[in-house]
Amino acid sequence: MYMRFLTVLVTGTVAIFCSYSMAYAQWKIVKKFVQPQVHILEESKDLLILYQPTLGDTLVLTRERGPHSDIYGKIVRKRGSNPFRIWFVHKNLGSDPTRPRNTWGRFLRMTFLNTLRIPDSEKRQPPESSLESKNHATPISGTVSRHIDNLEDPVYHFTRQPYDAACIVRRVRRL
Amino acid sequence: MADEFRRMLLLYRRSHRRFRILTSIMAAGLICTADPVSAQLIDDFMFRITNLSITQVELAGQTHKPDFTRKKVEFGVGVGPAMLGMIYQHTSKGPRTVPGRPDDGLMITGGYNHMIHPRISLDVYGRIGILSRTPRSDPLYSTDTDIRTKLVFSHPDGKGFLFGKPLFPSAYAGFILNQYGRFQGVGGTGVWWRGAGLYLTVFRAVNGVSDPANPGKHGDVKHAHLKNGGVNLIASYEFSDLVVEIKKNHPLRNGGNDLSVVLQYRYFFKTREE
Numbered sequence: 434m435y436m437r438f439l440t441v442l443v444t445g446t447v448a449i450f451c452s453y454s455m456a457y458a459q460w461k462i463v464k465k466f467v468q469p470q471v472h473i474l475e476e477s478k479d480l481l482i483l484y485q486p487t488l489g490d491t492l493v494l495t496r497e498r499g500p501h502s503d504i505y506g507k508i509v510r511k512r513g514s515n516p517f518r519i520w521f522v523h524k525n526l527g528s529d530p531t532r533p534r535n536t537w538g539r540f541l542r543m544t545f546l547n548t549l550r551i552p553d554s555e556k557r558q559p560p561e562s563s564l565e566s567k568n569h570a571t572p573i574s575g576t577v578s579r580h581i582d583n584l585e586d587p588v589y590h591f592t593r594q595p596y597d598a599a600c601i602v603r604r605v606r607r608l
Numbered sequence: 609m610a611d612e613f614r615r616m617l618l619l620y621r622r623s624h625r626r627f628r629i630l631t632s633i634m635a636a637g638l639i640c641t642a643d644p645v646s647a648q649l650i651d652d653f654m655f656r657i658t659n660l661s662i663t664q665v666e667l668a669g670q671t672h673k674p675d676f677t678r679k680k681v682e683f684g685v686g687v688g689p690a691m692l693g694m695i696y697q698h699t700s701k702g703p704r705t706v707p708g709r710p711d712d713g714l715m716i717t718g719g720y721n722h723m724i725h726p727r728i729s730l731d732v733y734g735r736i737g738i739l740s741r742t743p744r745s746d747p748l749y750s751t752d753t754d755i756r757t758k759l760v761f762s763h764p765d766g767k768g769f770l771f772g773k774p775l776f777p778s779a780y781a782g783f784i785l786n787q788y789g790r791f792q793g794v795g796g797t798g799v800w801w802r803g804a805g806l807y808l809t810v811f812r813a814v815n816g817v818s819d820p821a822n823p824g825k826h827g828d829v830k831h832a833h834l835k836n837g838g839v840n841l842i843a844s845y846e847f848s849d850l851v852v853e854i855k856k857n858h859p860l861r862n863g864g865n866d867l868s869v870v871l872q873y874r875y876f877f878k879t880r881e882e
Contacts, residue, residue, distance in 0.1 A: 462765045462774055508726045508764050512652055512686045513851075513874055515762030515778050515800075516726050544772065 459496055459506055459518060466545035468538075485539050490532065492540045498523065504549065522551045649687055656682040656872040664865040668819040675702025676864075678750075684717065693717040695735065699742075699750045713750030714739035731758045731782075749832065758782030758794070776800040788833045790816045798842070805844040812837035818862070836863040849874050 460481050467473070467483060474482040474491065481494040495502040503526035506518045526532060537546055658680040665672045677700050684693025697713040719733040737751025758780045766774025777799050784792040796809030816835030817823045823830035837860045844853040853870035857863065 459765045465769065465772075508723075510689075510721070510723055510729075511876070512691065512721070513654070515760060515776070516723055516729065516764050517762075517766075517776070518726075518764040 460494075463494060463520075463541075463545070466542040468540060468542065471540055483540050488536060488539055490536070492526070492537075494520075501525070520545075520549050522549050527551050650685050650877060651688065652686045652874055652876040654682070654684040654686070654691075654693070654872065654874040656680070656684075656870060658682070658868055658870045660866055660868040662864040662866040665863070666859040666865070667862055668821060674864075676700075677702075682717070689721045689723075691717075691719045691721075693719075697750045711740065711742040711750045713737060713742075715751050715753075726764045727761060729760045729762070731760055731780075732756070733758075752786065752832075754784055754786035756782060756784040756794070770801055773802050784811070786832060788829045790833050790835075792836075796840075803846045805842070805846075807840075807842040807844075809840040809842070810838075811840070812861075820862075834862050837861040838863045849876075 460476060463481060464473075468485075470486065472484045472486065474484045476482075479496045479499075483492040483494070484490075485492070493501055493503045495505045498505045498507065498521070502523040504520055505523055506520050508516050509519050510516050526537075658678075660678040660680070662674055662676040665674055679698045680695055681697075682693060682695045684691050693716075695713075695715040695717055697715065699711050699713070715735045715737050717733070717735050719731070721732075722730045724730055732755070734755040735752050737753045740749060740751040742749045759782060760778060760780040762778040763776060766776045768775045768777075777797070779795075779797040781795045782793075784794060790813055792811050792813045794809060794811040796807055798805060798807030813835045816833045817830045818835045820830045820834065823833075839858045839860060840855055841858075842853060842855045844851055846852075851870070851872040851874070853868075853872070855868040855870065857866045857868075859865055
């Protein structure tokens, strides 16, 4: 009886894990925090595109860091715990002055937004002029430009390749 | 006031040998880790205190009531997927247990964790006993030398929600092999939610001594070679870097009906998130 119990316990647990679909698993948790008025434009294994009709804006979530990500996930291992996914803010979103933090809440609930992290390498950097300036009253973040959003900039096309639904939606919105 | 404290400390040091051992371990640990920490080689350190007490033991179908406590102090440092540490263990027996002599033991520990897949990890952990005065035939031997391997299944995004917060289930299967060749199969399952964890594990030895009174050829190591089995129920709660854990073992076949209370502190010098 004891062996049977052990066998059932182990095989049952492994079966539950194996039968659980690998694809889109990460979006299930994200979609719990999507605001009700937000539409899902696209959902695939690696990509989730949210559209906010009031703002007319989109938010691109990717499973891993990519050139078109606004928010991306990363599996983190910490000693003493099992691997878990953390969501990061990409510089596409974090340094975009047209999409300040207070608009993010129109897409996703604060519970999720509060867990988002901004990597040190992607935090807003003050421009050189403000570093040299002695005028501390100048808001540093307000002067940062997002050059990849400039459609005339060839870097935009490079960093946005390959074109996907997110790029197309954003381009159409801006045009 | 300061003189009085110093005098008390000196008296305590003289009368408690184990305090000196512990101080030496801590000092050596700090010295050894100071340079790697500054070089950012060490990711984290862990300090863990365990208090275990056994009030009932099942041996060959008979119930015994010993009076046994074991205190463990563990220190470990993590370097990438590997960890190294040391355990100081002190056992004591009350008047109901014979022979009654407290003992100290020292073990070196090492571990390695490899993520095969975001959902599957391989965990290897070993202990090597380096100091103990108690013979192995004593049921209260204070060091262990063994290796344990687990294949852990977990879910990085959680599965299901409880009061709006994700539940993180996990399961594992593995084995423990000790220096006397006793092979134990282990398996378990658990769930973690908002810092609180609840785990159920089962273990069973496939070889060893069934009747300690007639151990046969394993007479000298009968307790380290006990063919045991049991169920553990573990409840834990973590807040910030501190973890409190309560573990209750129930023997299904040979073993102690023990209760452990654990307090752990882990500090991460840096994270490998980015």
